[in-house]
Amino acid sequence: MNNLLKYLPELTELPGISGKEDKVREYILEKIKDKVDEYHIDVMGNLITKIKGKDSSKKVMLLAHMDEVGFMVTKINDDGTFHISPVGGVDPRVVFAQRLKVNGEILSVVQIKPIHLLSANERKSKPDYNSFKIYTGFSKDEIKKKIKIGDMVTFDTKFYMNGNRAVSKAFDDRAGCSWMMNIIDKIAEGNKPEYDTYFAFVVQEEVGLRGSGVAAYQIKPDVALVLEGTTAGDYPLLDEDKWATHLGNGPATFFMHSGVVLSKEVFDKILSVAKENNIMLQFKMRTAGGTDARRLAITLDGIPSGILAVPSRYIHSPNTIIDINDYINGYKLLEHLVIEGRILK
Template sequence: MNNLLKYLSDLTELPGISGKEDKVREYILEKIKDKVDEYHVDVMGNLITKVKGKDSSKKIMLLAHMDEVGFMVTKINDDGTFHISPVGGGDPRVVFSQRLMVNGQLLSVVQIKPIHLLSANERKSKPDYNNFKIYTGLDKNEIKKKVKIGDMVTFDTKFYMNENRAISKAFDDRAGCSWMMNLIDTIAEGEKPKYDTYFAFVVQEEVGLRGSGVAAHYINPDVALVLEGTTAGDYPLLDKDKWATHLGDGPATFFMHSGVVLSKDIFDRIVDTAKANDIKLQFKMRTAGGTDARRLAITLDGIPSGILAVPSRYIHSPNTIIDINDYINGYKLLELLVLEGRILK
């Protein structure tokens, strides 16, 4: 697990909204291309790799999405500002006064009227993307050279960790991507998996689960395991019965979520493997939200799938927090499920 946290740190700092995952894919491919038996980038931009197992009679598909929630430039003004629209399920409340990056290169800031100048009604109003203007410090000639309609905009966030917790953007789902990269490293060091294993780094999950179905058609797996970052609601403003998951209680697995009921067989194998190896595991207790498992359920003849996820507090924000032990224990459980073939009967 030498590279596990390094991969996580590097990946979360890269820009990569839905449809513009290039920098993330390039980083991953550079690190793993010499460690896999096959790799393929499809028309959508999915990166699909294969590692041969001891037994080629079954195929396991692991998948994590490379894209993060973010924004796209929709209008450029003569005063050195521009407007944005959300890409994915962003929350306008967390965007006020944030530093943003255009294409990972140009720093900008979300303008906000000072509280001293707000009317009584304005103080009560909810933030609206239509009212945001993003300031670059450029004049009208320079901004039109450096900013184009459709350009990618992401939060300007750096990775930081202490002994117990890490904070960054895009743990959803660079956490899953880093798990897969490290598992490829482990296999390359001599830990051959029981069955042929495909690692699908997929695109456009945040805008409708777009890439996973295409990748699944290419692989045609027997089972799939979706690796994710998921909602943790353990903060004082939310009642405990609405927490979903809790930081420090281990990685999470799901029995269902919006649009799909997960495979009971795979769910049981995840739970049994965790118990047999004394790995703390929690269940996501709210079924809101969705993952690529929903797409897999209606792809081909229906692909039985399970989910393993890192609880993430303040998800889809510039400052998401995870518990380091949850993350590491999730990876340990992933190794057992894949290398020993426990994800299959």
């Protein structure tokens, strides 16, 4: 496996919904704590690290969110089942009959009525969370000892690769977290960055961009790069002119999205550095959805930001697909932007 992928499989398999990113943060910190000059965990749970550059007159912030979409336990029944509510945007249609894990440990299955027993109206209707019961196999007494209201529930998905494609949950945004860990490794090999560089592994993006503004107030960067997993949409049932990005066409950058128009200066630098280094880059062509760049635009005096993202097919589902070459090329572009300081030159 490519060395740039050494963190990605484990990162995607870790459980970490918004507000419960502990296992992800612990994994990241263990891997990078001896490679950075400073680090701290703030009150919200953001992990903020710093590596000193050749020039300390400017600050560059890289930012990726640790949380994934998922669920919380909202009710526990006497028959060994429980109910859930979504944390972040999860279409209930992708939850039917899936395997889930409670707190990353307890296996369960979303119950579904067999198709043979569905009425005509039931076959046409969209499922909703009120109708879901999740089965554990526990007795009435056992379930209430093992599962509590508010417990974290995530998809039970293993990372695997087939050719240039990888499948897992949580590429949004463990891909961005993995990119930052790769950059920290590169710097640790003796490649000192041009400017002081901060790596903010932030919380609660999926429930309203909560952690990024808090991190930015502490860092006060001159420029930020938001690293993400983003919608692909390139599947046969959707007309090509409605595709947001396309797997295999390189990492994606944004000129705007819901709630923000990105800094033209930063946008142009991303484009020019990609062109100079023959790195394939694509634009996200649909502007629905958002990233932490929206929060940064209204934090402090406004922070100029750019976005680099890995296109992800079937995003916010248990089986998201990325193209490994998009991931690798995104990392190569980051090296030029961050280590060489091109994002500010």
